[in-house]
Amino acid sequence: MMTSYLASLSLAIRGILSNKVRASLTMLGIIIGVAAVISLMSLGKGISAMITNEIEGMGSNLVFIEPGVAEDYSATMGQGELTYEDAKAIAESPELSSSVEDVVAETASRAQVVFQDKNVNVVITGTTAASLQAWGSGISAGQYITDQDVDSRAMVCVLGSKVSGDLFEDIDPVGQVVRIDSRAFTVAGVLKSKGGLMSSDDSIFIPVTTAIYRFGTGITSSDEHNVAYIVLKVSSEDEIDTVADQVTALLHERHRISEGKEDDFTVTTQKEILDSLSIITTAMTLFLGAIASIALLVGGIGIMNIMLVSVTERTREIGIRKAVGAKRRDIMMQFLIESATLSLIGGLIGILMGWALAQLVSSVGISMGEGMKLTAAVTPDIVCLAVGVSVAIGIFFGSWPAMRAARLNPIEALRRE
Numbered sequence: 001m002m003t004s005y006l007a008s009l010s011l012a013i014r015g016i017l018s019n020k021v022r023a024s025l026t027m028l029g030i031i032i033g034v035a036a037v038i039s040l041m042s043l044g045k046g047i048s049a050m051i052t053n054e055i056e057g058m059g060s061n062l063v064f065i066e067p068g069v070a071e072d073y074s075a076t077m078g079q080g081e082l083t084y085e086d087a088k089a090i091a092e093s094p095e096l097s098s099s100v101e102d103v104v105a106e107t108a109s110r111a112q113v114v115f116q117d118k119n120v121n122v123v124i125t126g127t128t129a130a131s132l133q134a135w136g137s138g139i140s141a142g143q144y145i146t147d148q149d150v151d152s153r154a155m156v157c158v159l160g161s162k163v164s165g166d167l168f169e170d171i172d173p174v175g176q177v178v179r180i181d182s183r184a185f186t187v188a189g190v191l192k193s194k195g196g197l198m199s200s201d202d203s204i205f206i207p208v209t210t211a212i213y214r215f216g217t218g219i220t221s222s223d224e225h226n227v228a229y230i231v232l233k234v235s236s237e238d239e240i241d242t243v244a245d246q247v248t249a250l251l252h253e254r255h256r257i258s259e260g261k262e263d264d265f266t267v268t269t270q271k272e273i274l275d276s277l278s279i280i281t282t283a284m285t286l287f288l289g290a291i292a293s294i295a296l297l298v299g300g301i302g303i304m305n306i307m308l309v310s311v312t313e314r315t316r317e318i319g320i321r322k323a324v325g326a327k328r329r330d331i332m333m334q335f336l337i338e339s340a341t342l343s344l345i346g347g348l349i350g351i352l353m354g355w356a357l358a359q360l361v362s363s364v365g366i367s368m369g370e371g372m373k374l375t376a377a378v379t380p381d382i383v384c385l386a387v388g389v390s391v392a393i394g395i396f397f398g399s400w401p402a403m404r405a406a407r408l409n410p411i412e413a414l415r416r417e
Contacts, residue, residue: 019310023342026306029299030346030390031353036292037386038354042376043361044285049377051277061237062134062270063244065230065251082265083224084212086254090232093250099243102130102233107211107226113204114179115167122163123203124180126211126227134233137200142174142189145207149188153209157185161193162201180204183214240269293389299346300393307339307401332406339398340391347390351383 067082087105090096107126112119131137132144140161149156157178164173173187185206193201212225232247234240244267251257251265321331358376 022306026302027299027342027346027349029302030296030343030393031299031350033292033294033296033299034347034350034386034390035353035357036295037289037389038351038378038382039357039361039376040288040292041285041382041385042354042358042378044281044288045377045379045382046362046375048278048281048285050375051281052274061234061240063232063234063240063247064268064270064273065232065247066266066268067226067229067264068266081224081255082227082230084208084227085224086251087227087230089254090230090247090250093246095246096243096250099235099239099246100232101235102134104128104131104134104231104233105208105227106131106229106231107208107215108228109211109215111181111215113163113167115176118167120163120166122160124211124215125200125203125205126208126215127205128208130233131205131231134231135200137194138192139189140192141172142187144189145205150207150209153213154207155183155185155210155214156188156207158189158191158205159187160191160201160203160205163204164190180206181215237271240271244269289385296389296393299390300343300397303339303342303394304397304401306342307335307398308404310338311335311401311405328406332402335402335405336395336398339402340394343390343394344387347387350390351386354378354386 065082065086084105087103090100091103105128109124110121111124112121113124127145128150129145129147132139139158142158144158145156148154157180159167159173167173167178168176173190176187177184178187179185191200191205208227212227232243234243248263248267251267252263255264257263355378358378362375
C-alpha cells in the first residue's frame with residue numbers, strides 16, 4: 001500500500017513539474033488565500049492581546065460597580081444611583097474589610113484648565129488616595145492625593161503626564177497654581193506616563209470630595225452624593241466572586257431593593273470583562289479569517305479547473321496505466337495527491353508571505369492610541385488552520401477531476417489522440 005502511495009506521489013510531482021508555469025499560476029490563489037488568512041487572523045490575535053493587556057494593566061483583582069443595569073446599557077447606564085456614601089459603607093463594612101484592600105469612588109467631567117497663557121480641555125476625575133494603588137499608577141514628581149486632602153476637600157490636583165507637558169513645557173509643575181473652571185488648584189504632583197486606550201495621561205485628578213462639593217456631581221433623593229463608579233481592589237483572586245456577592249447584598253440593603261425588583265446598579269468583575277472581550281475578539285478574529293477564506297475558495301476553484309484540463313490532456317496516459325493493471329483507486333489517488341500537493345506547496349508559500357506581512361505590520365507599529373502600537377501575533381493554531389484548510393480545499397476540489405480520471409474507459413482513453 002505504501003509503495004502505491006509513493007508511486008502516486010512520484011507521478012503527481014512529475015505532473016506538476018512538467019507544467020511549472022501552469023502549476024505556479026494554479027497555486028497563486030492558494031498562496032494569496034493562505035497569506036490573507038494568516039495576516040488577518042494574526043491582526044485579530046494582536047488586537048485581542050492588546051485589549052487584554054490594557055484591561056490587565058488597569059490593575060489586578062478589581063470589581064467595578066456602576067449605576068444602571070448591565071442588560072440595557074444604552075437605556076440605563078448612568079441613570080441609577082451610586083453614591084460616595086455607598087463607597088464609604090463598603091469600606092466600613094466588617095464583612096468586606098478583610099477581603100477588600102482599596103475602595104475607590106470617582107467622578108468624571110470635562111473642564112477648561114488654564115495656566116498663564118496656556119489652556120487645555122481635559123477630563124477632571126474626582127478620586128481618592130487609594131486609586132493610585134488600585135489602578136497600578138505611579139508618581140513621577142511631587143505626591144498623589146492623600147486621605148487628608150479628601151477629608152479636607154483640598155484644592156489640590158495631580159496632572160497626567162500629557163497635561164503636564166502641555167501646560168508646563170519648561171517649568172516644574174509641582175507647587176504651581178492652575179485654574180480649573182476659574183477655581184484655583186495647587187499642583188501636588190504629576191503621574192507617570194502610562195499610555196493605552198484608557199490612559200490617564202490626558203486627565204487631571206482632584207479629591208473626590210472637592211469634585212462633589214465644588215463642582216456639584218448631583219444629590220440623590222436621600223441627600224447622598226452621586227459618583228460615576230466605584231472600584232474595589234480585592235486582596236485575592238479567589239475572593240472576587242464572594243466580594244461581588246457581598247457588595248450586591250449590601251447595596252440592595254442601602255438602595256432598599258426588595259427581592260424580585262431590578263437593581264439600579266451593576267457589579268462586574270475584571271474576569272467577567274476579560275471573558276466578554278475574549279468572546280468579542282475571538283468572533284472578530286474568526287470573521288476576519290472567514291473573509292480571507294474567500295480567496296482560498298477561489299484558489300480551490302482554480303485547482304479544480306486546472307485538474308480537469310490535466311485529466312483531459314492526460315487521457316491517453318490514464319488509458320495506458322489502466323491497460324497495464326492500474327486500478328481505479330490508483331488513478332484517483334494520483335490526481336488527488338497532485339491537487340493536494342499543489343495546495344500544500346501553495347499553503348507553505350502563503351504561510352511565509354502571511355508571516356512576512358504580519359512582521360511588516362508589527363515593525364511599522366500602527367498607532368492604536370496614546371502609547372499603543374498594533375502588533376500581529378502569528379500563532380501555531382493559525383498556521384495549522386491555514387495549512388489544513390488549504391490541503392482540504394485541494395482534496396475537495398480535486399475529487400471531481402480525480403473521479404473523472406478514474407472512471408475513464410481504458411479502451412476509449414487509448415483511442416484519444
